Structures are given as C-alpha cells and as structure tokens.
Amino acid sequence: QKEVEQDPGPLSVPEGAIVSLNCTYSNSAFQYFMWYRQYSRKGPELLMYTYSSGNKEDGRFTAQVDKSSKYISLFIRDSQPSDSATYLCAMSRSGNTPLVFGKGTRLSVIA
C-alpha cells in the first residue's frame, strides 16, 4: 500500500460545478498537507497549504484535513475550464522533510 492514495480519475464536470478531490494516507506522522495544480508538461504549482487538521479557504478553493480519518479534500467552487489540470495532493512529516505525493487526479471542466 502506498503512503498516499489518490484516485487518478479522469474526472469530468460541467462548468460551474463544485468539484471534490480527495486523498487518503496511511502515515499518521504527516502534519503538513498541500494541494498542487499541474498543467500538462509543466511543473506543479502550489494551490493550498494546511498544517494539521482543519479547513482553509482561498477564493474558490477550500482545503480540508481530517487527521482522525487520514483524509484530505480540496473543493473547487464555480469550476472554470481554466481549472482543467491534474491536481496533486502532497504531505510531509515536518517542515523540512520531502513531500510525499499522490498520483494526481486529472480534472476536465467542460464549458
């Protein structure tokens, strides 16, 4: 079993829909949780960052962490075609340790 599991999709939604992306993990030592967006043949771009449990909101994006369930989510409201990309969850044990990534979920938002 991989440390971080993420459904690779693909996920296809109509424009304006609410998108829910999720990851589960097995290592209870993870404390830092991130979501990255990656367009085709580009480097990952940091979207959201959360430390420990709780919610964080930034514009149309909301990140949630439930450490008791070892489950993290990213919600995208009012999805736009420009949101079409691969979304990667990532996590780490401490502020210095390398990130452990999920496989990424490929999202298509159809106009």
Added chain:
Amino acid sequence: DTGVSQDPRHKITKRGQNVTFRCDPISEHNRLYWYRQTLGQGPEFLTYFQNEAQLEKSRLLSDRFSAERPKGSFSTLEIQRTEQGDSAMYLCASRGQGAINEQFFGPGTRLTVL
C-alpha cells in the same frame, strides 16, 4: 522572473550517455529538493539540500545519480550511463527558512533516453 528555473527544459540522449541538469532556486531559499515524475504518477523525492549540505537521499537515487549544490546556490543533478528507465520529468523545488513546508517547483527538465 523570480521563480525556480531549470535548464535545459528538454533533453534527448542515447542510452549510456551522461546528462547534467541545472536548477536555480528562488533567491534566499536555502532548501532545494529534486524530484522525479513519470507519466501518470506524482513526483517522487530524490534528494535535498540545506544550503550546500546534502541532507537526505532517496533509495531511488542509484549510484549513477549524483547531485551537488556548491556554495548553496544553484544545484546540478547528473545521471551517468543513462538507461531508458531514466526517462522522466526531473523537477526541482525550493523553500525558504521557517516552519511551514511550502515548496515551489520549477518547470522541470524532461529527459528522454533513446
């Protein structure tokens, strides 16, 4: 542009050749990470530096791979005697000092080994 830069962006080489990639982190970022990403997978950690010291290496980093960060600024990743299995996107990330682990990635170097 003050982001992470990588050079070259693309490299095609023949099996058995040596290749070297360069990463220039965001200035003042003292931590630098190398990851490898293959098609349909998330990035996998290779190695990381704090200033010029290489602090951790993954088991993925075989003895054909070597990384340096002289003077704690830019970093190079060299692959000797390339194999077809080395074909991947090589990503560099940097982060600054502080408790939070926000790593900023460069555009990557795409390596194709023929």
